[in-house]
Amino acid sequence: MTEPAEHAQIFPNPGSTVDVIRFENVSKTYKGQTRAALSDIDLSIEKGEFAFLVGTSGSGKSTFLRLILREYLPSKGRVYVAGKDLTRLRSWQLPQLRRQIGTVFQDFRLLPGKTVFENVAFALQVIGKSQGLIKRVVPETLELVGLADKGDRLPEELSGGEQQRVAIARAFVNRPKILIADEPTGNLDPATSVGIVRLLDQINKANTTVVMATHDATIVNQMRKRVIELDKGGLVRDQAKGVYGY
Amino acid sequence: MRHVLRETFSGLKRNTSMVLAVIVTMWVSLTLFGIGLLAAEQVDLVKDRWYDRIEISIFLCVKDSTNSNCETGVDTSQADKDAIEAALRANPEVADVFYESKAEMWEEFKKLYADSPILAEMTVDQMQDSFRVKLVNPEEYMGVVTAVSGMKGVEKVQDLHQYLDPVFNWLNIARMGTLGLSALLLIAAALQIGNTVALAAFSRRREIGIMRLVGASNWYIMLPFLLESLLAALAGVVLACGSLAALEKFIIVDRAKEELPSINWIDWPQVQVSMFWLLVVGVVLSVIPTIIGTRRFLKV
Numbered sequence: 001m002t003e004p005a006e007h008a009q010i011f012p013n014p015g016s017t018v019d020v021i022r023f024e025n026v027s028k029t030y031k032g033q034t035r036a037a038l039s040d041i042d043l044s045i046e047k048g049e050f051a052f053l054v055g056t057s058g059s060g061k062s063t064f065l066r067l068i069l070r071e072y073l074p075s076k077g078r079v080y081v082a083g084k085d086l087t088r089l090r091s092w093q094l095p096q097l098r099r100q101i102g103t104v105f106q107d108f109r110l111l112p113g114k115t116v117f118e119n120v121a122f123a124l125q126v127i128g129k130s131q132g133l134i135k136r137v138v139p140e141t142l143e144l145v146g147l148a149d150k151g152d153r154l155p156e157e158l159s160g161g162e163q164q165r166v167a168i169a170r171a172f173v174n175r176p177k178i179l180i181a182d183e184p185t186g187n188l189d190p191a192t193s194v195g196i197v198r199l200l201d202q203i204n205k206a207n208t209t210v211v212m213a214t215h216d217a218t219i220v221n222q223m224r225k226r227v228i229e230l231d232k233g234g235l236v237r238d239q240a241k242g243v244y245g246y
Numbered sequence: 247m248r249h250v251l252r253e254t255f256s257g258l259k260r261n262t263s264m265v266l267a268v269i270v271t272m273w274v275s276l277t278l279f280g281i282g283l284l285a286a287e288q289v290d291l292v293k294d295r296w297y298d299r300i301e302i303s304i305f306l307c308v309k310d311s312t313n314s315n316c317e318t319g320v321d322t323s324q325a326d327k328d329a330i331e332a333a334l335r336a337n338p339e340v341a342d343v344f345y346e347s348k349a350e351m352w353e354e355f356k357k358l359y360a361d362s363p364i365l366a367e368m369t370v371d372q373m374q375d376s377f378r379v380k381l382v383n384p385e386e387y388m389g390v391v392t393a394v395s396g397m398k399g400v401e402k403v404q405d406l407h408q409y410l411d412p413v414f415n416w417l418n419i420a421r422m423g424t425l426g427l428s429a430l431l432l433i434a435a436a437l438q439i440g441n442t443v444a445l446a447a448f449s450r451r452r453e454i455g456i457m458r459l460v461g462a463s464n465w466y467i468m469l470p471f472l473l474e475s476l477l478a479a480l481a482g483v484v485l486a487c488g489s490l491a492a493l494e495k496f497i498i499v500d501r502a503k504e505e506l507p508s509i510n511w512i513d514w515p516q517v518q519v520s521m522f523w524l525l526v527v528g529v530v531l532s533v534i535p536t537i538i539g540t541r542r543f544l545k546v
Contacts, residue, residue, distance in 0.1 A: 099461035111453060125249050126462035
């Protein structure tokens with residue numbers, strides 16, 4: 001039996017809307033390294049799910065997220081995102097993939113010379129959206145993240161929590177199917193962090209799949225969402241309504 | 247599109263000195279390149295014209311010839327003349343053969359030197375019988391020369407190539423030198439554009455990073471850089487074309503054509519062709535380094 005046919009039996013439709021992210025026996029070893037950054041990860045995250053990705057530094061969280069963004073290709077196995085086999089995606093198709101994924105980082109990554117409005121609008125401008133749409137959608141999104149009155153501020157005039165809200169607005173403004181957050185509360189104090197995670201939860205309730213890598217035990221324990229724990233590149237726990245530690 | 251244009255102009259403003267450097271390098275190197283092209287055209291024009299008129303003259307023996315092909319004290323015999331003419335006519339490189347007798351040559355000589363005191367000292371017997379040969383291809387002459395120069399009754403084979411070839415060789419070296427020098431300068435200009443673009447892309451790496459993250463196409467990200475270097479290169483092309491036009495107008499049309507009208511000088515059509523090549527080279531040399539310079543920042 002040929003390999004694709006076998007595959008079709010196990011996953012009748014890998015492009016189904018149910019599995020929005022699917023890792024199929026995925027391993028990743030970086031060039032020039034012997035130890036695998038990820039080894040034999042096999043899991044799927046369904047549409048509309050909220051999943052925490054936990055583990056110590058170097059456990060493979062970042063690699064996991066970067067494989068979803070197709071910043072890297074897996075060394076072994078396949079990664080499906082939004083119905084596309086990323087190992088078969090052509091490089092010219094990448095922008096289309098990325099438009100379906102919003103990304104938030106620990107260090108916000110806002111453009112310092114642009115106002116809050118311009119930072120959010122930038123994400124739409126550069127994918128060729130009309131000025132009319134931008135004028136409508138950006139204020140809406142700023143309102144959603146609670147910054148309706150700060151559109152003309154520069155990032156440096158905002159607190160860390162506010163800056164992260166801008167980054168979330170930018171990631172969400174195009175209404176992606178998936179939102180990836182890599183330690184979004186890593187630079188924030190606990191009270192602010194809770195606000196950020198509540199915002200992500202709210203976005204998740206609007207039917208966006210959220211994957212959040214974090215070190216923050218309090219938040220994970222509070223939210224009681226799915227917890228995927230990685231250790232030294234291996235999957236050690238995948239628990240619905242989990243907590244940070246055992 | 248508005249975003250792209252805004253980015254292009256802010257880029258041009260931000261790197262004014264670099265852009266000016268690119269324009270000047272492009273200008274100088276393209277002008278030199280254009281001069282090289284025109285020089286090549288000019289050499290070809292002159293060569294065609296001169297070589298077309300070249301015939302090989304085969305001078306036959308006279309009484310006091312000392313050449314070993316000649317019998318002392320007598321002119322070339324009719325039998326030898328026939329043999330030489332037959333050999334010439336049989337040669338595939340020969341287009342036509344004329345016989346010019348002493349008497350005919352004397353008439354010609356008298357016409358040429360009508361006002362000269364030399365004429366008084368010359369007689370018809372100092373002239374020589376000769377064959378004049380027209381070639382199929384003026385550049386292919388060695389075959390004929392070697393075929394007849396050893397024949398009995400031939401005193402001397404004279405062809406102008408031996409005088410013209412060194413001239414054209416030097417002209418060729420000069421034009422190769424111009425083109426080579428302009429090639430070096432053009433490479434420098436291309437590298438300069440590559441560097442400028444890489445620096446500009448580096449200074450905008452945050453924006454580029456975010457553009458890639460939110461799914462802007464590579465084409466969209468690259469376009470401002472491409473337009474920027476294209477505009478700089480086009481400015482260089484325009485200046486270089488202007489320089490060539492000035493050269494044609496002020497040196498060729500106004501001076502050279504007036505002072506040396508007997509030579510075929512390059513004209514506006516040739517200048518236009520050269521300008522077209524400047525445009526092609528300018529565009530290629532700005533687009534390719536830009537693509538290479540930004541590629542690193544667009545890698546996924």
